[in-house]
Amino acid sequence: xxxxxxxxxxxxxxxxxxHTQIVSASFDRRLTLFEKxxxxxxxxxxxFCRRYxxxxxxxxxxxxxxxxxxxxxxxxxxxxxxxARIKELLKGG
Amino acid sequence: MDITKFTxxxxxxxxxxxxxxxxxxxxxxxxxxxxxxxxxxxxxxxxLTALKSKDAFEGRSTQRTWLTGILRNKIxxxxxxxxxxxxxxxDESYEQCSHELMDKHKHWDLDPNHSxxxxxxxxxxxxxxSEFWVVIQQCxxxxxxxxxxxxxxxxxxxxxxxxxxAVTGVSESNLWVLLHRCRFLLRRCLELNWFVSPAKATxxxxx
Numbered sequence: 001x002x003x004x005x006x007x008x009x010x011x012x013x014x015x016x017x018x019h020t021q022i023v024s025a026s027f028d029r030r031l032t033l034f035e036k037x038x039x040x041x042x043x044x045x046x047x048f049c050r051r052y053x054x055x056x057x058x059x060x061x062x063x064x065x066x067x068x069x070x071x072x073x074x075x076x077x078x079x080x081x082x083x084a085r086i087k088e089l090l091k092g093g
Numbered sequence: 094m095d096i097t098k099f100t101x102x103x104x105x106x107x108x109x110x111x112x113x114x115x116x117x118x119x120x121x122x123x124x125x126x127x128x129x130x131x132x133x134x135x136x137x138x139x140x141l142t143a144l145k146s147k148d149a150f151e152g153r154s155t156q157r158t159w160l161t162g163i164l165r166n167k168i169x170x171x172x173x174x175x176x177x178x179x180x181x182x183x184d185e186s187y188e189q190c191s192h193e194l195m196d197k198h199k200h201w202d203l204d205p206n207h208s209x210x211x212x213x214x215x216x217x218x219x220x221x222x223s224e225f226w227v228v229i230q231q232c233x234x235x236x237x238x239x240x241x242x243x244x245x246x247x248x249x250x251x252x253x254x255x256x257x258x259a260v261t262g263v264s265e266s267n268l269w270v271l272l273h274r275c276r277f278l279l280r281r282c283l284e285l286n287w288f289v290s291p292a293k294a295t296x297x298x299x300x
Contacts, residue, residue, distance in 0.1 A: 015199035017191065024273035028247070028254050029265075048201040051209045055216075056276055059283065062216035063248040066226070067124045078119045082133045083111050086140055090107050 014038050019049045023056060107144055114157055118164050125168050125249060126230060128223075135171060139164040169242055183240045187274040190281055209280075212288045225287060232282035236275055243268065244275040 014022075019042045022035050031039065043050055118139060122132035142163050143150075150159055194207045201208040219225040233241050243261060246252045258265050 015195075016201045017195055017199035020277060021270075021273050024276050025269055028269050028272060046201075048208045051211070052201075052280070055209060055212055055280055055284075058212065058216040059276070059280065060248055062220055062229075064251065065217055065220060067249050067251070076120060076123060076129075077116045078133055078136065079129075082137070083115055086115070086137050087108065087111050089137065090110065090140055090144055 014042055016042075016046060016049050016052075019043070019046065020052055023049070023053045027056075027060065107140075107147070110140055110143070110156075110160070114160055117157065118160060121161060122164060122168060125245065126171060131171065135164060135167045138167050142167070168245075169238060183237050183271065183274050183278070186235075186278055190278055194281065210284055210289050212284070216283070219287070228283060228287045229279075232279050232286065235282060236278065239263075240271055240275050243271055244279070247272055 019039065022031065022039050025031060025035070026039070043053070115136060118136045119132055122135045123129065126132055126135065139160060143160055146163075150156075154162075194202055196202050216225075233244060236244065239261065243257055243263070246257050246260070247254070252260075254265060254268055257263070258268055261268075263271065
């Protein structure tokens with residue numbers, strides 16, 4: 001009775017190294033059922049891996065917000081001097 | 094400005110490029126580099142390159158998409174120039190970093206200098222501080238060119254992994270590994286150079 005439990009624990013236990021790989025993979029593809037199980041079990045037990053995931057999520061969110069803010073929502077424009085300079089260069093080119 | 098409205102122009106209309114696309118390209122560059130000065134230089138280089146290569150433009154995309162593509166390459170070059178450490182393969186850097194941060198069983202090392210530190214405030218709360226973007230840019234710049242390209246396409250441009258594979262020729266499984274390594278290295282770089290660094294406390298907040 002005990003042996004299968006240990007076998008199962010051994011199969012689902014994973015290192016933090018593998019957990020970080022699965023966290024990253026979850027951003028890019030669907031995890032397999034087995035990966036999801038391992039991910040949740042390790043996540044419950046490991047404070048540092050939960051923190052790692054939170055930080056990676058924060059980095060992604062910051063990157064997206066930045067792209068949106070500066071790319072579309074802001075009204076920052078090039079200086080008139082720079083525009084004039086580039087126009088001159090284009091004429092001369 | 095509504096960037097979705099765009100009227101295609103004949104390509105010989107380069108005199109109007111700056112007025113039509115200058116600010117859009119400027120903002121695009123600004124979201125990927127740290128300073129206005131750098132962004133303006135990149136836009137200028139983009140227009141000059143476009144002028145030289147306008148004969149190669151086949152009209153399959155809009156002028157703006159074409160110009161943005163050139164700008165994107167310029168940004169990659171800019172990152173490459175700004176990298177303090179050139180040519181270290183991402184696998185090597187990753188192995189080294191992972192070895193430093195994890196113990197022999199591949200669990201986080203309990204040394205507080207190695208395990209993930211408490212990040213406060215969070216990255217999105219740091220966005221208003223331009224110093225934070227300098228650090229991000231430097232960290233992305235430390236990655237080899239292909240890795241930084243892939244990272245920017247995925248995390249900043251938000252492209253699908255299949256699109257990135259098509260552009261770069263990297264297989265999907267290699268892409269997942271590469272992105273994992275980039276994220277791992279960037280997280281550590283940000284932690285060392287921002288979140289646990291004294292620079293954060295002194296960094297100017299110039300909104």
